[in-house]
Amino acid sequence: MYKEYIIKIIFSLLIIFALFKKNTERLMESDYTFKVLMLGDASVGKTSLTLRYISGFFVEDLRLTIGVDFFSKSVFFNGERIKLQLWDFGGEERFRFLLPQYAKGASGAFILYDITHPASLSHLPDWSYIVRENAGDVPLMLVGSKADLSEYRSVKREDGINAAKRYNMRSFVELSSKTGQNVEKAFEVLAQILLEESKKKHAKMDF
Numbered sequence: 609m610y611k612e613y614i615i616k617i618i619f620s621l622l623i624i625f626a627l628f629k630k631n632t633e634r635l636m637e638s639d640y641t642f643k644v645l646m647l648g649d650a651s652v653g654k655t656s657l658t659l660r661y662i663s664g665f666f667v668e669d670l671r672l673t674i675g676v677d678f679f680s681k682s683v684f685f686n687g688e689r690i691k692l693q694l695w696d697f698g699g700e701e702r703f704r705f706l707l708p709q710y711a712k713g714a715s716g717a718f719i720l721y722d723i724t725h726p727a728s729l730s731h732l733p734d735w736s737y738i739v740r741e742n743a744g745d746v747p748l749m750l751v752g753s754k755a756d757l758s759e760y761r762s763v764k765r766e767d768g769i770n771a772a773k774r775y776n777m778r779s780f781v782e783l784s785s786k787t788g789q790n791v792e793k794a795f796e797v798l799a800q801i802l803l804e805e806s807k808k809k810h811a812k813m814d815f
């Protein structure tokens with residue numbers, strides 16, 4: 609009698625576990641997967657932005673990125689399950705040779721400049737050219753980073769907006785990975801654009 613109860617309980621627990629596993633697996637499946645490149649000169653804050661978005665923290669003593677690092681985050685957005693694969697490139701010149709190959713198949717990119725370093729904005733054409741040459745005309749978003757350092761600002765917001773227009777960026781935002789200002793918003797805006805692009809592409813194919 610007692611033994612029978614134990615067997616029943618174990619059996620029920622196994623069923624509950626199996627159902628739970630199936631449900632979480634379903635939740636982890638994504639409707640869309642987007643490959644997003646994090647680009648811009650050395651030290652503009654690409655890794656800080658990536659980590660801030662992935663983990664919610666600002667990591668103070670980051671080392672430069674050697675080559676490229678990969679991160680991924682799954683989010684629910686407008687009722688769709690989206691997986692963002694973030695490819696965080698080392699901005700130093702010596703890693704530039706990796707980019708053409710790794711940029712292939714990208715869905716879109718963030719191109720960062722540092723609002724305290726005008727030279728980093730002047731390299732925007734180089735970054736956008738590399739992406740477009742290797743991934744086609746994918747949506748690019750211009751990001752003015754380190755917005756918390758307003759006392760050291762040397763690039764006006766309007767100059768960022770004008771550069772974004774001149775080089776056909778799909779969107780522009782100033783943000784701070786230190787305070788978190790506009791970080792979520794930047795990813796939401798790009799995710800929205802990528803979702804629309806992807807739906808448009810599929811609609812074209814469904815004739």
Ligand SMILES: Nc1nc2c(ncn2[C@@H]2O[C@H](COP(=O)(O)OP(=O)(O)OP(=O)(O)O)[C@@H](O)[C@H]2O)c(=O)[nH]1
Pocket residue numbers: 648649650651652653654655656657667668669670671672673674697698699700753754755756757783784785786787
């Ligand atoms: N005040 C402030 N500092 C920042 C911010 N974002 C990054 N930094 C600092 O800028 C420096 C460079 O940041 P990283 O994120 O390593 O820059 P990166 O673009 O990944 O650099 P590479 O990997 O060399 O290409 C670090 O000292 C960061 O702490 C920010 O929003 N505000």
Ligand SMILES: [Mg+2]
Pocket residue numbers: 654655656671672673696697698699
């Ligand atoms: Mg880095």
